[in-house]
Amino acid sequence: xxxxxxxxxxxxxxxxxxxxxxxxxxxxxxxxxxxxxxxxxxxxxxxxxxxxxxxxxxxxxxxxxxxxxxxxxxxxxxxxxxxxxxxxxxxxxxxxxxxxxxxxxxxxxxxxxxxxxxxxxxxxxxxxxxxxxxxxxxxxxxxxxxxxxxxxxxxxxxxxxxxxxxxxxxxxxxxxxxxxxxxxxxxxxxxxxxxxxxxxxxxxxxxxxxxxxxxxxxxxxxxxxxxxxxxxxxxxxxxxxxxxxxxxxxxxxxxxxxxxxxxxxxxxxxxxxxxxxxxxxxxxxxxxxxxxxxxxxxxxxxxxxxxxxxxxxxxxxxxxxxxxxxxxxxxxxxxxxxxxxxxxxxxxxxxxxxxxxxxxxxxxxxxxxxxxxxxxxxxxxxxxxxxxxxxxxxxxxxxxxx
Amino acid sequence: xxxxxxxxxxxxxxxxxxxxxxxxxxxxxxxxxxxxxxxxxxxxxxxxxxxxxxxxxxxxxxxxxxxxxxxxxxxxxxxxxxxxxxxxxxxxxxxxxxxxxxxxxxxxxxxxxxxxxxxxxxxxxxxxxxxxxxxxxxxxxxxxxxxxxxxxxxxxxxxxxxxxxxxxxxxxxxxxxxxxxxxxxxxxxxxxxxxxxxxxxxxxxxxxxxxxxxxxxxxxxxxxxxxxxxxxxxxxxxxxxxxxxxxxxxxxxxxxxxxxxxxxxxxxxxxxxxxxxxxxxxxxxxxxxxxxxxxxxxxxxx
Numbered sequence: 001x002x003x004x005x006x007x008x009x010x011x012x013x014x015x016x017x018x019x020x021x022x023x024x025x026x027x028x029x030x031x032x033x034x035x036x037x038x039x040x041x042x043x044x045x046x047x048x049x050x051x052x053x054x055x056x057x058x059x060x061x062x063x064x065x066x067x068x069x070x071x072x073x074x075x076x077x078x079x080x081x082x083x084x085x086x087x088x089x090x091x092x093x094x095x096x097x098x099x100x101x102x103x104x105x106x107x108x109x110x111x112x113x114x115x116x117x118x119x120x121x122x123x124x125x126x127x128x129x130x131x132x133x134x135x136x137x138x139x140x141x142x143x144x145x146x147x148x149x150x151x152x153x154x155x156x157x158x159x160x161x162x163x164x165x166x167x168x169x170x171x172x173x174x175x176x177x178x179x180x181x182x183x184x185x186x187x188x189x190x191x192x193x194x195x196x197x198x199x200x201x202x203x204x205x206x207x208x209x210x211x212x213x214x215x216x217x218x219x220x221x222x223x224x225x226x227x228x229x230x231x232x233x234x235x236x237x238x239x240x241x242x243x244x245x246x247x248x249x250x251x252x253x254x255x256x257x258x259x260x261x262x263x264x265x266x267x268x269x270x271x272x273x274x275x276x277x278x279x280x281x282x283x284x285x286x287x288x289x290x291x292x293x294x295x296x297x298x299x300x301x302x303x304x305x306x307x308x309x310x311x312x313x314x315x316x317x318x319x320x321x322x323x324x325x326x327x328x329x330x331x332x333x334x335x336x337x338x339x340x341x342x343x344x345x346x347x348x349x350x351x352x353x354x355x356x357x358x359x360x361x362x363x364x365x366x367x368x369x370x371x372x373x374x375x376x377x378x379x380x381x382x383x384x385x386x387x388x389x390x391x392x393x394x395x396x397x398x399x400x401x402x
Numbered sequence: 403x404x405x406x407x408x409x410x411x412x413x414x415x416x417x418x419x420x421x422x423x424x425x426x427x428x429x430x431x432x433x434x435x436x437x438x439x440x441x442x443x444x445x446x447x448x449x450x451x452x453x454x455x456x457x458x459x460x461x462x463x464x465x466x467x468x469x470x471x472x473x474x475x476x477x478x479x480x481x482x483x484x485x486x487x488x489x490x491x492x493x494x495x496x497x498x499x500x501x502x503x504x505x506x507x508x509x510x511x512x513x514x515x516x517x518x519x520x521x522x523x524x525x526x527x528x529x530x531x532x533x534x535x536x537x538x539x540x541x542x543x544x545x546x547x548x549x550x551x552x553x554x555x556x557x558x559x560x561x562x563x564x565x566x567x568x569x570x571x572x573x574x575x576x577x578x579x580x581x582x583x584x585x586x587x588x589x590x591x592x593x594x595x596x597x598x599x600x601x602x603x604x605x606x607x608x609x610x611x612x613x614x615x616x617x618x619x620x621x622x623x624x625x626x627x628x629x630x631x632x633x634x635x636x637x638x639x640x641x642x643x644x645x646x647x648x649x650x651x652x653x654x655x656x657x658x659x660x661x662x663x664x665x666x667x668x669x670x671x672x673x674x675x676x677x678x679x680x681x682x683x684x685x686x687x688x689x690x691x692x693x694x695x696x697x698x699x700x701x702x703x704x
Contacts, residue, residue: 178576185573192566199559206555209548217541220534367579374583378590 010039011118011133013111016103017056032103033058034110038133055136059084062110065132068143069123071152074272075355076123077362079116080261082109088190088253101247105254112258122358158271161278169352172273175359179266186260190253197246208239231398238391245384252380255373259366266362269355276351280344287337294330297323422466532624539620546617549610553602560598567591 015035020028037054062081069078086102114133117123128146131139214232218225567588574584 181576182573185569185576189566189569189573192562192569196559196562196566199555199562203552203555203559206548206552209551210545213541213544213548217538217545220537220541367577370580371583374580374587378587381590 008041009118009133010037010041011111011114012037013107013114016107018098019058030098031058031060032098032106034107036114036133053134055134057132059106059110061132061140062113064140064143065129066113067152068128068146068148069117069126070268071148072126072146073122074153075269075351076120076358077262077265077269078123079113079120080258080265081113082106082254083257083261088187088194088257101250105250109254109258121361153272153275158275161275162271165274165278166281168274168277171356172270172352176267176270179263179270183260183263186256186263190256190260193249193253197249201242201246204239204242206239207235211236211239227398231395234391234395234398238388241387241391245380245387248380249377252373252377255369259370262362262366266359269359273351273355276344276348280341280348283337283341283344287334287341290330290334290337294327294334297327297330422469426469535620535624539617542617542620546610546614549605553605556598556602560595560602563591563595563598567595
């Protein structure tokens with residue numbers, strides 16, 4: 001792997017803290033700040049740890065960083081941030097942004113984001129990213145000075161291009177289709193999973209009632225008393241175990257969510273391609289029409305119906321000097337246009353090439369990550385079942401001793 | 403059977419639920435001091451259940467089988483002549499008609515119960531048993547409700563699970579490299595669904611009926627206790643009247659013994675039933691586990 005930041009530097013988001021402060025509109029608000037710690041990895045020094053640098057950032061600053069990266073590297077699939085608000089929540093999970101569990105999961109997500117950017121061969125070299133990690137003050141101003149907002153394409157322009165583009169690269173069309181489907185299937189999955197978790201929670205918890213009843217029942221029995229009492233205890237353990245199980249599953253859900261958001265990033269790259277392609281097509285069209293105009297003026301023939309032709313017929317033709325002037329202007333424009341077209345073509349091809357390279361890289365990453373996620377999910381399920389077997393085996397033993 | 407009263411070693415006869423009901427009534431009449439095992443309910447309380455549906459018939463058959471076995475095990479009841487006839491007679495109806503003449507006897511025992519005698523003091527033993535039965539049937543009732551709730555929750559869980567599996571399949575169709583693992587997940591979830599279905603069925607068929615049976619048992623035991631109380635009251639009253647009936651004295655102690663025996667059988671049965679239930683649950687989990695293991699194997703193979 002190429003030399004990337006992740007290898008040179010240890011990055012962690014180690015803590016989260018609740019803060020209150022005044023925001024841009026001078027209103028009191030509560031937000032969470034995250035501590036980013038970085039430490040240079042010295043390959044030579046053994047037993048000597050380089051000092052740890054740290055600074056605090058809040059979620060909105062992460063967002064700013066990401067928007068900057070999106071605008072500056074439109075051909076890269078930029079890693080997504082963890083969700084802004086808790087989504088796909090099942091009833092026991094809180095949707096509150098201040099909830100400690102949510103904050104914890106977000107901390108992990110933010111760390112993951114930074115690591116992904118740092119291990120990306122292109123993105124890790126960005127100076128703004130580096131200063132995000134290391135420079136506490138004045139970072140915001142620095143970012144805004146890059147003027148990246150200007151580079152960002154307007155949503156409307158992009159939408160327009162999507163509808164009007166005639167000849168986009170087939171691969172990108174397929175990719176866009178794929179990312180749409182991926183997004184829809186993962187959201188569906190997450191929704192159903194949340195419902196499944198809810199139901200499973202209910203099943204486990206009701207078993208806790210068994211614990212209580214067995215306990216009460218054991219009070220009135222003689223020989224069966226002990227057995228019932230211990231069985232009741234096992235039921236309680238069983239009912240309590242679901243909390244940990246479902247917490248672990250949340251981690252799996254988070255991994256899926258990351259790729260849900262990644263789908264959006266993929267789409268952004270496709271949109272950029274469509275925009276560039278559309279731009280190219282428009283430029284080519286413009287050039288063709290100018291050439292045509294020039295030809296018409298030069299030869300005096302009006303091949304297509306044009307207002308100019310009409311007016312000249314109605315108001316008399318222009319004199320030769322005017323025509324010459326017009327032709328000259330047009331010729332200049334045509335030359336400019338041809339050069340622009342050439343460079344646009346080049347740009348377009350470059351974009352396609354580098355974007356596709358990153359997309360391939362992304363695909364491999366995705367396959368690898370998702371495989372791991374699925375494996376760990378399977379492992380989780382197995383351990384859940386094992387625990388279940390154990391509880392019920394214990395209960396059975398208690399019953400057999402009755 | 404190897405007993406002397408029976409002419410042949412083996413019999414096979416057809417009986418209806420009505421006949422069982424008749425048998426039970428007869429047993430109650432002729433041995434009012436003993437604890438007669440309960441019959442499955444005559445009418446089904448919840449909802450409209452098809453009396454001829456396979457499930458219902460099967461559940462009832464099992465319960466009736468148990469009923470007969472219990473009587474057979476009982477050292478006294480099994481010698482009852484009505485029982486004998488029940489098991490052997492080809493045509494039970496003619497026998498029943500004969501029994502109609504005994505209506506007068508029924509009248510007598512009814513008089514017995516509604517004697518309206520006041521009880522002076524109930525021996526501690528029986529008071530304790532009475533209290534025990536009250537609490538016991540209460541707890542069983544609660545357990546029944548909990549079990550039903552669990553079944554309901556599991557059904558709802560099953561519904562969601564059935565939607566969950568196919569989503570993985572759909573995703574698998576979208577991917578290239580990941581399609582196999584995703585299909586694997588889908589299949590495993592399917593396995594879990596069927597395992598859960600089985601569990602629910604088992605619980606409904608085996609566990610719940612037993613609970614209900616014991617609740618009914620408690621009811622009839624309480625009735626016996628009441629009768630006993632009446633008898634004791636009558637006995638005491640008659641004692642006061644200085645006309646002692648030897649038979650009354652006999653009845654009370656026998657009753658006690660029988661009661662104790664029944665309680666013991668009762669508890670042993672309960673234990674066996676609980677174990678069976680645990681077995682079922684374990685089977686379920688074992689299947690789940692195997693499903694998950696398959697999944698895991700698939701991935702590690704990749």
